[in-house]
Amino acid sequence: MIAILGTGKMGEAVLSGLLRAGRAPAEVAAVVRRPARADELRAAYGVPTLSVAEAAAKAETLVIAVKPQDMERMLDEVKSLITPSQLLISMAAGITTSFIERRVTAEVPVVRVMSNTPALVDEAMSVISAGSLAGEEHLRHAEELLAPLGKVIRIPEYQQDAATALSGSGPAYVFYLVEAMVDAGILLGMPRRTALEMVTQTVYGAATMLRDSGEHPVILRDAVTSPGGTTITAIRELEKHGVRAAFLAAIEAARDRSRELGAE
Numbered sequence: 001m002i003a004i005l006g007t008g009k010m011g012e013a014v015l016s017g018l019l020r021a022g023r024a025p026a027e028v029a030a031v032v033r034r035p036a037r038a039d040e041l042r043a044a045y046g047v048p049t050l051s052v053a054e055a056a057a058k059a060e061t062l063v064i065a066v067k068p069q070d071m072e073r074m075l076d077e078v079k080s081l082i083t084p085s086q087l088l089i090s091m092a093a094g095i096t097t098s099f100i101e102r103r104v105t106a107e108v109p110v111v112r113v114m115s116n117t118p119a120l121v122d123e124a125m126s127v128i129s130a131g132s133l134a135g136e137e138h139l140r141h142a143e144e145l146l147a148p149l150g151k152v153i154r155i156p157e158y159q160q161d162a163a164t165a166l167s168g169s170g171p172a173y174v175f176y177l178v179e180a181m182v183d184a185g186i187l188l189g190m191p192r193r194t195a196l197e198m199v200t201q202t203v204y205g206a207a208t209m210l211r212d213s214g215e216h217p218v219i220l221r222d223a224v225t226s227p228g229g230t231t232i233t234a235i236r237e238l239e240k241h242g243v244r245a246a247f248l249a250a251i252e253a254a255r256d257r258s259r260e261l262g263a264e
Helices: 009-020 035-045 052-058 068-078 097-103 117-121 136-149 157-168 170-187 192-213 217-224 230-240 243-263
Strands: 002-005 028-031 061-064 087-090 110-114 124-130 150-154
Touching: 002 009, 002 052, 009 028, 009 035, 009 117, 009 136, 028 035, 028 052, 052 068, 061 068, 061 136, 068 097, 068 243, 087 097, 087 136, 097 110, 110 136, 110 157, 117 124, 124 136, 124 157, 136 150, 157 170, 157 243, 170 192, 170 243, 192 217, 230 243
Parallel strands: 002 028, 002 061, 061 087, 087 110, 124 150
Antiparallel strands: 110 124
């Protein structure tokens, strides 16, 4: 059994992804604090809802998907209940595997994961790192668990805060860009619905082209940028307003905040 401790957006995305991948509802359990939320999950997915103690006793894999600020409290509840035969998967931003290993009684293998909200449509970017007690079999198990949600890659743990800033928060940057482009379309006289449809398909098409072509983004951008044309004029304005530098600074700030969350 896989037990998911914390069923916010990411926890529910993992739960629903596992079921879409063919796991039986009886094999996936949710740990929630509010009875109303437990009723919602049972009605929507048919999964059992357990207490922390029940999950620790029954599950081979525990996925902790709580907020970073709630991680220590959750570890206090499970630390004396879990055993070395279980696998602990953490999805909390900024929380290191060593932080978890120091707070549990048994020598439990820990795998750290950073995923993102496109897991809801099976297009997540998930990155995983092994703790000091986790081996190849534990990483493979984490990959199998996350593969139905999208793409999974392994990275060294010291890169996890950067991954949080780049892909974990990344969908918000894309939505922010889409919002700005739609507003520009409205400014130019287009109805909002039309502008949104155009921008959404453009972003989807560009991302698909980037993924499937294997070309560097500079080459793909150059293919659209004719000398003296409309695209180079727009790019000049983006550079003039420091958009590239703003993205660099924003992602660096997100990386720093991830580190802070792990230290709080």
